[in-house]
Amino acid sequence: MICDECGRPATIRFVETVNGEMRLMRLCGECAAARGIGLSFAPLAGPLVNMLMGFLEEVGAQDSVEVPEPACSECGLPYDEFRRTGKLGCAVCYTSFEKELRPLIRRINGSTRHTGRIPTSAPDDVESIREVRRLKVDLERAVRGEEYERAAELRDRIRDLESKRSEGGDDGDV
Amino acid sequence: MGTFEQMLATQPGWLDASGPISNVVLSTRVRLARNLKGVPFPMRADNADLERVRDRTLAAASASNYLSDALVLIMDESSQSKREILVERHLTGREFLRDSPGRAVVIGDRELVSAVINEEDHLRLACLRSGLEPMDAWRLVDRLDTELERNLHYSYSSDWGYLTSCPTNVGTGMRVSVLMHLVGLVRSNRIAQVLGSISKLGLSVRGFYGERSAALGGFFQVSNQMTLGQSEDDIAYMVERVAGQLVTLELEARSELTEKGGRKIEDEVHRAHGILTSARIISPDEMMVLCSSLRFGITEGLIDSVDLATANGLLVSTQPGHLKHFNGRDPGPERRDRMRADLIRRELASGSSA
Numbered sequence: 001m002i003c004d005e006c007g008r009p010a011t012i013r014f015v016e017t018v019n020g021e022m023r024l025m026r027l028c029g030e031c032a033a034a035r036g037i038g039l040s041f042a043p044l045a046g047p048l049v050n051m052l053m054g055f056l057e058e059v060g061a062q063d064s065v066e067v068p069e070p071a072c073s074e075c076g077l078p079y080d081e082f083r084r085t086g087k088l089g090c091a092v093c094y095t096s097f098e099k100e101l102r103p104l105i106r107r108i109n110g111s112t113r114h115t116g117r118i119p120t121s122a123p124d125d126v127e128s129i130r131e132v133r134r135l136k137v138d139l140e141r142a143v144r145g146e147e148y149e150r151a152a153e154l155r156d157r158i159r160d161l162e163s164k165r166s167e168g169g170d171d172g173d174v
Numbered sequence: 175m176g177t178f179e180q181m182l183a184t185q186p187g188w189l190d191a192s193g194p195i196s197n198v199v200l201s202t203r204v205r206l207a208r209n210l211k212g213v214p215f216p217m218r219a220d221n222a223d224l225e226r227v228r229d230r231t232l233a234a235a236s237a238s239n240y241l242s243d244a245l246v247l248i249m250d251e252s253s254q255s256k257r258e259i260l261v262e263r264h265l266t267g268r269e270f271l272r273d274s275p276g277r278a279v280v281i282g283d284r285e286l287v288s289a290v291i292n293e294e295d296h297l298r299l300a301c302l303r304s305g306l307e308p309m310d311a312w313r314l315v316d317r318l319d320t321e322l323e324r325n326l327h328y329s330y331s332s333d334w335g336y337l338t339s340c341p342t343n344v345g346t347g348m349r350v351s352v353l354m355h356l357v358g359l360v361r362s363n364r365i366a367q368v369l370g371s372i373s374k375l376g377l378s379v380r381g382f383y384g385e386r387s388a389a390l391g392g393f394f395q396v397s398n399q400m401t402l403g404q405s406e407d408d409i410a411y412m413v414e415r416v417a418g419q420l421v422t423l424e425l426e427a428r429s430e431l432t433e434k435g436g437r438k439i440e441d442e443v444h445r446a447h448g449i450l451t452s453a454r455i456i457s458p459d460e461m462m463v464l465c466s467s468l469r470f471g472i473t474e475g476l477i478d479s480v481d482l483a484t485a486n487g488l489l490v491s492t493q494p495g496h497l498k499h500f501n502g503r504d505p506g507p508e509r510r511d512r513m514r515a516d517l518i519r520r521e522l523a524s525g526s527s528a
Contacts, residue, residue, distance in 0.1 A: 117406055
């Protein structure tokens with residue numbers, strides 16, 4: 001069983017009801033947690049930042065392998081300040097604090113890869129990213145229309161394109 | 175667009191109840207967070223940086239079709255009461271009440287498109303629509319973004335997408351918010367359960383003017399939590415779908431209330447209307463409760479002497495900052511309550527197209 005979100009081994013199976021339609025989902029523990037499955041959410045919980053900060057505390061508490069970079073190499077933002085305010089100082093902070101940010105962003109979004117709009121000035125990769133985006137919209141439609149064979153086909157094409165992208169790109173989704 | 179005073183004299187286009195499902199959905203807002211390449215985010219930028227960002231963005235806005243005629247407000251030159259009005263009209267966040275260099279707002283026709291400069295991010299573009307219109311609002315703000323992009327280079331990574339000051343916005347930088355009037359679900363005590371379940375679908379809920387307004391009148395803003403991993407189309411579509419579900423539940427709750435409540439509900443709605451058209455002192459809290467009942471009465475066909483746009487308008491025009499501005503200076507809370515009652519009577523006397 002493979003996670004529908006990230007393609008890693010899935011451990012949780014559940015049925016999601018959207019608009020009265022049932023849909024079977026398979027997720028790994030992390031993606032399930034990111035979607036709030038198995039967690040209880042207060043309906044009017046405080047700002048997202050609280051959740052985010054709580055999570056950062058958790059990560060901090062593990063205190064396992066590496067001590068976080070003390071500050072951003074570009075703008076000098078101390079990591080502690082980000083923990084306090086929830087705000088980053090500049091674009092390079094995303095690289096400086098990548099190890100800390102990646103699990104956090106996955107937890108919020110269930111993903112760590114942008115599949116949306118691309119600036120017109122962005123050079124490479126653009127076409128394959130756009131293609132994936134189109135395919136995902138088609139996939140959604142296929143699932144809603146209960147065309148499962150077509151949905152499976154589309155899913156495979158999306159995975160294919162996405163794996164090609166990550167091979168050429170960074171260190172991937174770990 | 176003209177002056178600040180002209181803007182105030184016109185109702186924001188997103189409150190005019192002309193859009194789809196206006197009986198439950200007041201408006202839809204889509205905003206995009208953007209930052210300029212090579213400049214620290216506003217919190218860590220120095221004054222010279224902030225002013226450069228402002229000037230470059232204003233130049234790009236005036237070269238665009240959507241914002242070339244827009245009203246430009248430089249915050250350093252804007253009074254506190256003007257700033258409060260911007261917050262109450264949902265044009266800026268509360269953060270803009272504080273002094274900080276390089277801040278500006280660009281406001282398009284009828285406040286349907288806007289650009290906020292140097293708030294949490296260098297640039298926040300917003301498009302608002304009356305009723306439930308996430309797709310439409312997204313397409314419009316996307317066109318504006320594309321226009322601005324010709325003159326602005328954004329901070330972007332192919333992995334993370336658009337880079338934002340807060341990692342909760344990274345990726346698309348997109349937040350779709352639907353402003354809903356869920357009075358039926360509140361009254362039938364189903365609201366907590368319903369909102370609890372939508373948080374599991376990746377949406378978050380806030381009050382229109384903070385949590386209190388939601389508790390008082392049943393005005394909620396429902397928005398997407400995730401900004402990365404899905405395309406903008408998907409996000410807009412997801413919010414539309416879930417909001418649509420909420421609309422169905424709300425309409426069921428309303429017709430149940432009207433059927434079961436009968437004369438009692440009718441009486442309550444007309445009492446609210448009676449107080450609004452007659453009272454001489456109305457507090458902000460009371461206003462929220464009464465306005466909620468009035469809207470409910472209009473949508474259920476119990477009141478036909480007031481139209482929805484007028485009822486919607488009261489939610490904004492009776493806010494403290496607006497009353498202060500009309501008075502020239504802050505009259506204090508007690509006198510504001512009197513001004514509020516006067517304003518409501520005037521609006522309701524003239525406010526009907528029926």
